Amino acid sequence: MNTEPNSPLGVFDSGVGGLTVVRALRELLPNESIIYLGDTARVPYGSKSPDTIRRFSVEDAQFLISRGVKAVIVACNTATAHALPTLEATFRLPIIGVLEPGVEATLADPACQRVGIIGTAGTIRSCAYQHGLAMRRPDLQIHAVATPLLAPFVEEGWVDQPSTKMVLREYLKPLIERGIDTLVLGCTHYPLLVPAIRRVLGQKVRLVDSALTCAAHVKVRLEALNLLRTAKSKPALEIHLTDLSEQFENLARQFLNADFGKVKKASLV
């Protein structure tokens, strides 16, 4: 285990959606260095089987660990849902997923009664959110819907078209009918859809953004482990993608909401 506080944080995702977590980390922990790996050559994970998601996730974590990170953040709901126990059993450094912080943030409002969850087919099928919520609040009404078209819409840049809203209305209809008071955005792509989701759901439903809640959780863990970076030099940000293309670089800029240096091509196998 690497217990050097000045080592970078490692963050991985199946693609570039996890950069919403990096964005939140840079706001909350501006002194941390970050190495990001996006497995864009094999994206998406959300439609694939648990075995394959686990195998890919171990390879992703291995890449980050070989570069000396002090903790691994799984900035992908699908990978967290299926691979977190495997990663924790395989590696000896802190592994932090997006899911547990989302569950905690959902339950932070004790008034919440009816929770909707949206995510990829893999995330919803895993029942990881449903399980995490039900274990702590057995009385909670939970309604989960797989929304596999939403990430492709975000990647197409169609975050607020008429067709985006029509698809959202179709997906969210059963949740609206059940009168949810809270909606968990169980995919790191979805923060970019918040304005469109607001228009369909109205202002009263509370949205739980798994990217923001994950970053807040990382801060608490690093503080508890005395792993906050103390160096005064400018923190580094390295972005590695397993497939490079103009589209991915443009999307990466959009997700990160900032410019960054040259993206590096990563080779996992």
Next chain:
Amino acid sequence: MNTEPNSPLGVFDSGVGGLTVVRALRELLPNESIIYLGDTARVPYGSKSPDTIRRFSVEDAQFLISRGVKAVIVACNTATAHALPTLEATFRLPIIGVLEPGVEATLADPACQRVGIIGTAGTIRSCAYQHGLAMRRPDLQIHAVATPLLAPFVEEGWVDQPSTKMVLREYLKPLIERGIDTLVLGCTHYPLLVPAIRRVLGQKVRLVDSALTCAAHVKVRLEALNLLRTAKSKPALEIHLTDLSEQFENLARQFLNADFGKVKKASLV
């Protein structure tokens, strides 16, 4: 080079869309044995870079060749557009793509003047269709549109929802405005969208289905090379996927429009 006519045909695609080509092959060449490989662990290819598409395609072809196929059919427009020359230079058996037959079928009607092309970002960016058509008919008006959301809609099973039609209208609008007389369906997923496309485009625009035209081309090539299977035994159909899931198996049945035996898990690397 394997010149044994009774060997199977090898067919690969990034996922299960290429099974529309297998379906057409089984109709036109019912005595042929077929080994299909779908690289479902790394699907889609359409949003990835040319280098990565070439690397994946060579691994896919290698898998089929190691199983003794007599020819390799690239049942994926994106892989054909980027990797066909590499595959032809790397391997010594007949390699047949979906693209050239689509170009020939488009030009088979000498009255066609204004051709629309739809496909993944990778296929459209390659300009392979545009180039193939323009080389033979310099006077042709060609309008190509990348339609990256259509394959996800097909995979979600939303082939004729109101939102499908809204997305199609948005994508096809510039083609309709230009008065196209022919539309090339440059992705093996799109045959499943024909009823919805017809409703948006009307009955007068001719649709060129790259799956059907590819199968017709394979038949002509096998005849010319004396490679038609002569055995009287029942031909085999083997389906290998690099990632297995219930969703992929269900989709595979839908694309193939037939039941088949157990799907096998393939390991490429």
